[in-house]
Every structure is written in C-alpha cells, then in structure tokens.
Amino acid sequence: MQNIAGVGLGLRRELIDDYLQAEHVPDFIEVAPENWLGLGGRHAKQFAACVERTALFCHGLSLSIGGPHPLNLEFIGQIKQFLKQHQALLYSEHLSYTHDGGYLYDLLPIPMTEAAVSYVAERILKVQDILGQRLVIENVSTYVMPAAEMTEAEFVVAVLQAADCELLLDVNNVYVNSINHGSDAQAFIRAMPPERVRYLHIAGHQQISADLLIDTHGAAINDPVWELLRATYQHIGVRPTLLERDFNIPTWQQLQSELQQIQQLQQEAGDV
Incomplete structure (x- = not known):
C-alpha cells in the first residue's frame, strides 16, 4: 500500500468549493465513507473531482468495533467496495462503540479490561x-x-498487539483525556509503539471547566496541543498528520495557516 507523508485535511462539504478552486491542496484528504456511500449526481461528481486532486484516507463512524451487537457484514462489504472504487489508501475507525440496537451517534467508551x-x-x-x-x-x-482494569495506554497497546492492527494516534484526544482523567499525556504518547502508528489527528476542543474538555473539532488548536504534537514527532518520528475541523468552519486561508503550522513542526522534527 502506498505511503503518504505530509499534512491532510478532513474534507467537509462546506469546504469542497474552496478545495476544488485552490491552487495548492493538502497531501491527502480524509472523509467518512458513510457520508458518501450511494450518492449520485452532483455530489458524486464533486467527490470524484476531489479524489482526483490528492490521496484519500477513509475514517469511519459506524463500525462500532467495541459494540455488543454483531458486526454489520453487509456494511463492511459496502466499505470494502467504496475503498476499492475510490482507491482509498487506508480505512480507520474509532476504538469505541456506536451501536446498541440502533446507531447512538456518539463514540462511547469500551470498558478497559482483558x-x-x-x-x-x-x-x-x-x-x-x-x-x-x-x-x-x-x-x-x-x-x-x-x-x-488497566490504563488507557495499556488497553490501546494490548488491542494493537492482539489484533495486529495499526493506530491512528489522535493527539488532541490524548490531551483531552489527560485533563478529563488527570493522566499524563506525554506518558501516553511514549507508551505507543511507533511501528504501529499509521497517521495522526490534531484538532481543537472546548474547555467546559478546569478539569473538563470536550472534543468538538470546532476551534483552533491551542498551544498545549501543538506542544504535544511536537513531542509526538520526537517520540515516533514524523507521520502524516490530519487537521480536523467539523464545526465553526473558518476561512480556507485560516485552515491553510494551521496546516502550515503542522508542516513547520514536521520540518523541525525532521531536522533533529
């Protein structure tokens, strides 16, 4: 499978016109395949045009890999066809569950047990x-x-090893959990096996109180998360890094500024 370096952007429909008109585009884009499965007409043509411009990563929302109900084999088959049709380079999903007899539209935590x-x-x-x-x-x-029964880091590493799968390391989620649960974000990053890390996510969040952050993807990335990204590159090396912005979408120029900050940190880490 082809390897992609550099920076990526989560492609929201609100961004498609700017993306298609931009002179320079990110090294890769990421979409939730559920949002594009079965679409035809103008939306399908727009999506095809986007994929022609750069590499595609797929990041799912509905697999419910930790859920109590049987896997939806028909849905997985549809995902397989989508990945093939659009030549997606990878398929990622959340280490959580989203289905309990009906889709819950949230990412619920899995009990961290053997x-x-x-x-x-x-x-x-x-x-x-x-x-x-x-x-x-x-x-x-x-x-x-x-x-x-174990720490989050222990649980994630155990799943990676038992399933022989790869990791999408979300740096903002590490920081959010460190505040919400009083854990050590740097220690979590150091515990991740570099050879398993396929790519990274980075995003903004909302501060509700001193000890409660909500992962909204609706704000600019703050300084502690930038510093944790820098530390992540120092530990695992530079990996493809995707900027997520799902709400309060800023201008294309503002998004480009954050992408350039990621590139700058990647260049600095590459010089070490």
Missing part, C-alpha cells in the same frame, strides 16, 4: 479478513472510564 481486549481484537481481525487489509484504530476522547 476481556474487552480479546473481544475487540477478535472483531478487528474479522474486519481485516473481510477487507483484506489492516484496520487503523483511533484512540478516542472519553468523559468516563467504566470498569477500567
């Missing part, structure tokens, strides 16, 4: 067998940690 490691790994292995490629799982932001 039993959950085995359960989730078995489901990841099944998905990988169907897709014929490794799944890339993302560490998620959480606001409670039900029935935890």
Whole structure:
C-alpha cells in the first residue's frame, strides 16, 4: 500500500468549493465513507473531482468495533467496495462503540479490561479478513472510564498487539483525556509503539471547566496541543498528520495557516 507523508485535511462539504478552486491542496484528504456511500449526481461528481486532486484516507463512524451487537457484514462489504472504487489508501475507525440496537451517534467508551481486549481484537481481525487489509484504530476522547482494569495506554497497546492492527494516534484526544482523567499525556504518547502508528489527528476542543474538555473539532488548536504534537514527532518520528475541523468552519486561508503550522513542526522534527 502506498505511503503518504505530509499534512491532510478532513474534507467537509462546506469546504469542497474552496478545495476544488485552490491552487495548492493538502497531501491527502480524509472523509467518512458513510457520508458518501450511494450518492449520485452532483455530489458524486464533486467527490470524484476531489479524489482526483490528492490521496484519500477513509475514517469511519459506524463500525462500532467495541459494540455488543454483531458486526454489520453487509456494511463492511459496502466499505470494502467504496475503498476499492475510490482507491482509498487506508480505512480507520474509532476504538469505541456506536451501536446498541440502533446507531447512538456518539463514540462511547469500551470498558478497559482483558476481556474487552480479546473481544475487540477478535472483531478487528474479522474486519481485516473481510477487507483484506489492516484496520487503523483511533484512540478516542472519553468523559468516563467504566470498569477500567488497566490504563488507557495499556488497553490501546494490548488491542494493537492482539489484533495486529495499526493506530491512528489522535493527539488532541490524548490531551483531552489527560485533563478529563488527570493522566499524563506525554506518558501516553511514549507508551505507543511507533511501528504501529499509521497517521495522526490534531484538532481543537472546548474547555467546559478546569478539569473538563470536550472534543468538538470546532476551534483552533491551542498551544498545549501543538506542544504535544511536537513531542509526538520526537517520540515516533514524523507521520502524516490530519487537521480536523467539523464545526465553526473558518476561512480556507485560516485552515491553510494551521496546516502550515503542522508542516513547520514536521520540518523541525525532521531536522533533529
């Protein structure tokens, strides 16, 4: 599978016109395949035009890899076809669950237990067998940690090893969880096996109180998250890094400024 370096942007429909008109575009774009499956007409043509300009990563929302209900095999088959049709370079999903007899439209935490490691790994292995490629799982932001028997870092690493899958390391989620749960963000990053990290996410969040942050993807990235990204590059090396912005969408120029900040940190890390 082709490797992509550099910076990427989560492609929202509000950004498509600017993206298609831009002289220079990011090294890759990322979309949720659920938002594009089965679309035709103008939207399908726009999407095809976007994919022609740069590499495509797919980041799912509905797999519910840690959920209590059976995997939706028909849906996984649709994802496989979508990845092939659009020559997507990878497929990532959240280490959480989103389905409990109906889609919950939220990313709910998996109990961090040895039993959950085995359960989730078995489901990841099944998905990988169907897709014929490794799944890339993302560490998620959480606001409670039900029935935890191990740390989040231990849980993530155990799943990576048991399922032989890859990691989408979300730097903002690491920071959010460090505030919400009083954990050490730098220690979490250092615990991640560099050889498993396929790419990174970075985003902004909302501060509700001194000890509660909400992962909104609706604000500019703040200084502590920039510094954690710098530390991440120092630990694992430079990886493709995607800027997420889902709400309060700023101008294309403002997004370019944040992408340039990511590039600057990548260049600095590459010079070390």
